[in-house]
Amino acid sequence: MAEVDLKAVRKRYPNGMEAVKGVSIAIPDKALCVLVGPSGCGKSTLLRMVAGLETISEGEISIEGRVVNQVSPTDRDIAMVFQNYALYPHMKVYDNMAYGLRNRGTPKAEIDRRVREAAATLELGHLLDRRPRELSGGQRQRVAMGRAIVRQPKVFLFDEPLSNLDAKLRGQMRVEIKRLQRELGVTSLYVTHDQLEAMTLADLLVVMNAGEVEQAGDPLEIYEKPASIFVAGFIGAPPMNLIDPASAELSGPIPAGAAKLGFRPEDAILDGFASEGGLKIRAILDGVEPVGAESYLHAHAPAGGARMIVRTAGRARMEPGTELEIRAPAEKLHWFDAAGRRI
Amino acid sequence: MSGRVVFPNKLLPYLLLAPQLAITAVFFYWPASQALKQSMQREDPFGLQTTFVGLANFRRVLADPNYLNSVKVTAVFSLSTAFLALALALPLAVMAEKVVRGKGIYRTLLIWPYAVAPAIAGMLWLFLFNPAMGTFSYLLRANGVAWDPLLKDGQAMGLVVAAAAWKQISYNFLFFVAGLQAIPRSLIEAAAIDGASGPKRFWTIVFPLLAPTTFFLLVVNTVYAFFDTFGVIHAVTQGGPGKATETLVYKVYNDGFVNLQLGSSAAQSVILMGVVILLTAIQFRYVERKVHYG
Ligand SMILES: Nc1ncnc2c1ncn2[C@@H]1O[C@H](COP(=O)(O)OP(=O)(O)O)[C@@H](O)[C@H]1O
Ligand SMILES: [Mg+2]
Numbered sequence: 169m170a171e172v173d174l175k176a177v178r179k180r181y182p183n184g185m186e187a188v189k190g191v192s193i194a195i196p197d198k199a200l201c202v203l204v205g206p207s208g209c210g211k212s213t214l215l216r217m218v219a220g221l222e223t224i225s226e227g228e229i230s231i232e233g234r235v236v237n238q239v240s241p242t243d244r245d246i247a248m249v250f251q252n253y254a255l256y257p258h259m260k261v262y263d264n265m266a267y268g269l270r271n272r273g274t275p276k277a278e279i280d281r282r283v284r285e286a287a288a289t290l291e292l293g294h295l296l297d298r299r300p301r302e303l304s305g306g307q308r309q310r311v312a313m314g315r316a317i318v319r320q321p322k323v324f325l326f327d328e329p330l331s332n333l334d335a336k337l338r339g340q341m342r343v344e345i346k347r348l349q350r351e352l353g354v355t356s357l358y359v360t361h362d363q364l365e366a367m368t369l370a371d372l373l374v375v376m377n378a379g380e381v382e383q384a385g386d387p388l389e390i391y392e393k394p395a396s397i398f399v400a401g402f403i404g405a406p407p408m409n410l411i412d413p414a415s416a417e418l419s420g421p422i423p424a425g426a427a428k429l430g431f432r433p434e435d436a437i438l439d440g441f442a443s444e445g446g447l448k449i450r451a452i453l454d455g456v457e458p459v460g461a462e463s464y465l466h467a468h469a470p471a472g473g474a475r476m477i478v479r480t481a482g483r484a485r486m487e488p489g490t491e492l493e494i495r496a497p498a499e500k501l502h503w504f505d506a507a508g509r510r511i
Numbered sequence: 512m513s514g515r516v517v518f519p520n521k522l523l524p525y526l527l528l529a530p531q532l533a534i535t536a537v538f539f540y541w542p543a544s545q546a547l548k549q550s551m552q553r554e555d556p557f558g559l560q561t562t563f564v565g566l567a568n569f570r571r572v573l574a575d576p577n578y579l580n581s582v583k584v585t586a587v588f589s590l591s592t593a594f595l596a597l598a599l600a601l602p603l604a605v606m607a608e609k610v611v612r613g614k615g616i617y618r619t620l621l622i623w624p625y626a627v628a629p630a631i632a633g634m635l636w637l638f639l640f641n642p643a644m645g646t647f648s649y650l651l652r653a654n655g656v657a658w659d660p661l662l663k664d665g666q667a668m669g670l671v672v673a674a675a676a677w678k679q680i681s682y683n684f685l686f687f688v689a690g691l692q693a694i695p696r697s698l699i700e701a702a703a704i705d706g707a708s709g710p711k712r713f714w715t716i717v718f719p720l721l722a723p724t725t726f727f728l729l730v731v732n733t734v735y736a737f738f739d740t741f742g743v744i745h746a747v748t749q750g751g752p753g754k755a756t757e758t759l760v761y762k763v764y765n766d767g768f769v770n771l772q773l774g775s776s777a778a779q780s781v782i783l784m785g786v787v788i789l790l791t792a793i794q795f796r797y798v799e800r801k802v803h804y805g
Contacts, residue, residue: 221700241703248704254697258719267715268705319705 170232170322170355171197172218177227179213179379187213189379190227195372198353200346202387204366205376206402211359212327214376218357219325220244232322247316248325251332253308255300261287261311262296268319286318289348306337313345317352324349324356330365342368363403367391375399397428397508406433406464406477408502415472416449420498427506433464433479435500438492446498451476453490458483467492543784549777568778577754578762578779585737585758588672592740593732595676597725600683605713607684608691618688625681629739633746636674660748664755667748671756674747675740683728690724691717730794738787759783 172195179188187210195201203211216222218229220241229236236244247268256264262283269279287293290310300308309329316324329345330338346369349356360366366373366387373387375398383395387403394400400408413422413429431447451467463484468475478494503511518524550568552561572578603621610617624632639647642659651658660666694717702712741760744750750757750765757765763783767776 219700219704221703241700242706242708244704246704248701250697250701252695252697254695254701256698256702256716258722267702267707271706271708271711315701315705 171195172201172323172355172357173228173230173233174214174218175228175230177214177217177229178225179210179217179222180225187379188217191376191379191381192227193372193374193381193384195355195357197355199371200349200356200358200369201372201374202358202360202366202370203374203376204360204363204370204402205382207361209376210379211361211376215248215325215327215357215359218323219246219248244323245321246323246325247319247321248327249312249316249329251328253300253312253329253332255308255311255315257300259299260296261292261298261300261303261314264300264311265315265318268315282318282320283314286314289317290314305333306341309333309337309341313348317348320352321354324354324358326356326358326360328360329358331360331362338365345369363405367403375402377402393510394430394502395510397430397504400430400502400504404432406479408432409436409474409476410504411449411469411474411476412472415469415474416447418447420446423503423511425505426503426511428504428508430502430504431496431500433477435496436476436478437495437497438465438478438480447494447496447501449476449494451492451494453486453488453492455488456484456486465492467494546777546780546784549773550781551774552777553774564774568774569782572775572778572782580754581757581759581762584668584754584756585760588668588675588740588756588758589733589736591668591672592675592679592736593729595672596679596683596732597728599676600680600728601687601721601725603680604684604687604691605717607688618684621684622681624678625685627678629675629678629742630746632678633671633674633743636670636677636743637747640670660752662752664752667752667756671740671744671747675736675743678743679732679735683732686724686728687721690721694720726797730790730797734787734790734794737790738783759786 172193174191174193177188177191178186180186189210191210191214193201203214205211213222217224218231220236220239224237231244231246256267259267265283265286266279269282274282283296284293287296290313292307292310292314295303295307295311300311303311309332312329326345330341333341342365345358358369360369370387372384373390374384375382375390377398383390383399390399391403394403394408397410401410408430409432410428410430413426416429429447449469450471451469454466454468457464457466462482463480465478465480465484465486466475467478476494478492505511551563551565553564553567554561607614607617607621627635637645639645640658640660642648642661648658657663658666660670698716698720699712702716707715737758738760740758741764744756744758744761745764748756750761754762759779760783763776763779766772766779
């Protein structure tokens, strides 16, 4: 039962920078927890504290019920996939994967069995005699994965493992990682700044901002009910439209203290019928972004100038400058107070 | 973009190169050609007459047991110096990496010895270990060591090796520090997570990744010990006792300028020139495109 528990974890770097400001996360056994947030929000720092590569300034991290604050990375029984893969350049692929097992005194035959098994799973069988520099980016990524899985650790840690791959490969590997993690049933902590990656991978999604957790929970729930303007803007692409309630026509009541009103591009209707309690806003079309199966209409409100995006199916043929009437149903509206919190 | 600079004046580039070319010509090509000429001549004792003797000087030099002894001395001296200088610089560099406070000061202090001229370095060691007045000689003898580098071959060799290596430690230190910094931290971290203890990480990850630097330094140190240690030897032992520390370069000087056997000395320096060319070729071939990991 390798659950990972973070309790009020803080990190202050020697230069005074407080990168993590009291984060508590409970990752259940076998779950894949994704930390997502903009660059510099402290994701890597948090992950590295779980790995034991950074000291923990305050708080407590435990793995499988054991507090590991003072335990060295060597003894935490974790495996990590680095952003740059950190493959040992002077070792062949086989030795890269066998290194961790050798250090732990695993019998030779067992090492060989496990390395070949992992290589087969990751389709690396024909590359075992190569050195990392003779591999493509995607292959290196697989070796890094292989190095992690042969160890059969309690916890997998991933620090933006796919960010150096091209879009197509990234999509493939995303599925692959999810499948492997399911099959192996290893509790995992995965860091990314890519919200799509986060949404598709996570069992437990944690949205971070400036060293703090903005929201944690089921990814779809977070999508449906973002706890703050920050989350609303970060999760979902294109991001949620945020407007000043005063600039729109609202046929329903405005909640007390509401300062911002949000609706997702896919919830906007162009020429539908106004529903009870819904929103209506005039906008000028700035341009159309056709992405194939759907199009994104970029527009701005003449009153207040708020920018909005509307998603429509198929190909929209409209000229920039066209006046639009954008509507959104009441149940799809998100209200936020002046501090940016959900109402 | 070809990155090429085009001079408006055809003459200017040559003019700009002229000083360097002149220096090379006066201090290298001319003496080298003189040596080549002299190596095939024999001069009478009064310097009045020279005769062309072809390769006779070379034949004599290569058959001379003293010369062969000097080859052996040079090999022992160079390899010991290079090995000692590398073996001491590496742990210093590794430790310098770990220093948190005062890193700059620590490094600067370790680099200083490189600024000391070889002859001065030699004198320093000579004074410290002089059997008559050296502080360390006193300490050694007080501890029951029969210390007398003026009479004992091995001790004399040890002393010149130490003096020569001491100076080179700084240089090696600098390169090792740079080499260590070039190793991505994530590799060390990955190894730690892979269960490798500190020493194991060093020998299985850091040391192999430093191999290109180490090889480069081995060549540079050997070349240094071969050709740049005249000052040290001259100051400390003058090739003695007997010929125990007479390296090839020192022998060229001894035979030519002390014993005035110009033909033999010139032949020796031509041989050395060949060795330099060979070592430089090795350096360019293997070091310039050293083992690259990536
Ligand atoms: N070793 C360090 N010393 C001081 N500050 C650091 C150090 N590492 C990271 N930081 C700072 O901590 C913050 C969080 O960094 P990081 O965890 O790498 O963010 P992320 O992975 O989310 O992009 C950043 O502002 C970064 O500049
Ligand atoms: Mg990061």
